[in-house]
Amino acid sequence: MPKIRKKTTIAIVGLGYVGLPLTILAAKSGIIVYGLDKDKEKIRLLQNRKNYLSDAGLTRDLEKVIGEKKLIPATHFSILKKCQAILICLPTPVYKNFKPDLRILKNAAGKIGPYLKKGSLVINESTVAIGTTREILGKILEKKSGLKMGQDFYLACSPERVDPGTANKTENIAKLIGGINEQSGRRAYQIYQKFIKAPLEIVASLEIAEGAKMLENSYRALNIALVNELALLCEKINLDVTAIIAAASTKWSFQAHWPSLGTGGHCIPVDPHYLTDLARDKGVTMKSLEAGMATNHQMPLRFAAKIVKAYKKGMRILIYGLAYKKNIKDLRESPSLTVCRLLQKRKVSFQVYDPFYATQEIRALGFTPGRVKKGIYDLVVIATDHDTLQKDAAKIISKNTVVLDGKNYFQKKVGKKVIGVGRTL
Ligand SMILES: NC(=O)c1ccc[n+]([C@@H]2O[C@H](COP(=O)([O-])OP(=O)(O)OC[C@H]3O[C@@H](n4cnc5c(N)ncnc54)[C@H](O)[C@@H]3O)[C@@H](O)[C@H]2O)c1
The missing domain is CATH 3.40.50.720 (NAD(P)-binding Rossmann-like Domain)
Structure with missing residues (x-):
């Protein structure tokens, strides 16, 4: 050498x-x-x-x-x-x-x-x-x-x-x-x-190095799309998608992926498009990957629609988490941000709390800052499952609170009802 x-x-x-x-x-x-x-x-x-x-x-x-x-x-x-x-x-x-x-x-x-x-x-x-x-x-x-x-x-x-x-x-x-x-x-x-x-x-x-990176992230995006679609089916037939995934995980060849309100960050919602674009350029349509990406991009829209459906005039709503994933301060392609923007368009009023963002940063994004305090919210949306949720959950959720759990964070019913992605507790 x-x-x-x-x-x-x-x-x-x-x-x-x-x-x-x-x-x-x-x-x-x-x-x-x-x-x-x-x-x-x-x-x-x-x-x-x-x-x-x-x-x-x-x-x-x-x-x-x-x-x-x-x-x-x-x-x-x-x-x-x-x-x-x-x-x-x-x-x-x-x-x-x-x-x-x-x-x-x-x-x-x-x-x-x-x-x-x-x-x-x-x-x-x-x-x-x-x-x-x-x-x-x-x-x-x-x-x-x-x-x-x-x-x-x-x-x-x-x-x-x-x-x-x-x-x-x-x-x-x-x-x-x-x-x-x-x-x-x-x-x-x-x-x-x-x-x-x-x-x-x-x-x-x-x-080969470039291709490996394309494959790694496309593999993940496509598997996420699959469980997102399974979650949509589970909502129709009243089954818990997470229980199905956990059961399937007992098989040696199965790698668990989990549905949510959407994928975020600079990788999973972005990188596979580099691959599908190259493929189209070369006359190959990567149909399953293209369809999977469309499914994933739709998830925040579907989730926002659930909030709009659960919303009744005068309800006090808290969106918990803005970052695209837990324990970081990163808004790139954040599904929470997409959901918040859609709610604004639908004139649904809400407050936002994220432990990684100061109140002035939340205001600068055009949102009203929320608080971790007992008894002030009728509807709590879990958009990012930061570890802080462990201590905050009991404060923001009372017995009459409806929870829209975009991360399927809760393992058992809290508040009045937990509407997750592909399950209701
Ligand atoms: N963030 C991740 O989790 C992650 C993981 C694996 C791979 N990647 C890949 O790594 C690459 C970088 O991602 P990132 O997340 O670090 O991006 P980033 O946006 O966090 O950082 C990029 C930096 O480049 C700087 N920059 C932009 N234009 C510049 C220029 N012309 N000259 C000098 N600096 C410039 C920006 O100011 C910024 O600080 C991307 O291709 C991404 O897909 C990201």
Whole structure:
């Protein structure tokens, strides 16, 4: 394997949910890491040793690596001149019509290219459709640098698999690495080996790594769609969908997925569209995946309709939880947000409480802040099952409260009635 120089200096472009923890992890290992982000406020906070993510576990390490100048926050791409490797952790969203929106990635590639030199390594960690790292990212880098990928600079793809707010962190998840050629894969392996203890798996190509990420998230989206549809059936025939899933889980080959008011975040509601779009482009219609995504996108609308149905004029409603999943502060594609917007359109008045959002933040989103207090709500909607619900449930739910449980959180009846997704208690 080619030797990496002793003092390794890398850059991580995009310091969000993926990039910032990765940056801290690399800096902790002794590597000098330039953390690059276009958001000046984030850079200012980092320079002041402040953690802006809701994962409080990062704070102490962040303070240490900034203090020791192992992590150097930056906004200008010229710092890339000093780096042997550049890791890209930029957003890859979809447009309103669910077509992949690669503007951010393309724009950043245009700014990275001029700073590449012979022997530079670029690793794409962002989730993209099969072929994107080579055909789009690689080609822009070639054009802007005047260098040839695979020959003058190394190019690899290592899709991030972290699950923010859970124990599934980069340092303990097996990591795939695909290179444009063998040298690129090995070069990327050597960098990651310095700071990731989890197994590093070199796969045959860029496209295999990209394809694995597409499959992982599409597999999850499609299985969620299946149980969402089963839940809709259970509502018609008066059966508890969670009991069916629990029973099926006793079989060795069954992996349980759970229905809910909807999927959220930057991955499950987004990534499969990159795959179905590529497939259509190549003349293949991935019918089941397309239908499954449509089912999942419909879930918040169906859930909002249930609230409207249960609502009677004058009722006091609390929406508990805004974030797209528990124990994090992240609104991206949040089904709770979709439900709230729909209720506003239907002129249903409600209050919102989320322990991760201050009252002024809730107001800034256009909602009335709610309170965790006994006896003030007739209807409580569980939109995010934050762990705080354990202590809050008894306070917000009285014996006459109707509960609309979008997460099937409650195991037995509380209040007057619990209307879940695919079951009523
Ligand atoms: N969040 C997750 O759970 C998760 C998990 C696995 C993979 N991914 C993938 O990782 C990638 C990054 O996701 P994320 O959740 O970290 O996104 P994010 O939105 O949290 O962070 C992206 C960061 O990039 C910065 N940025 C945007 N444009 C920029 C530019 N031109 N130059 C420099 N910085 C710029 C933003 O300011 C932001 O800080 C996406 O492809 C996503 O699909 C995300």
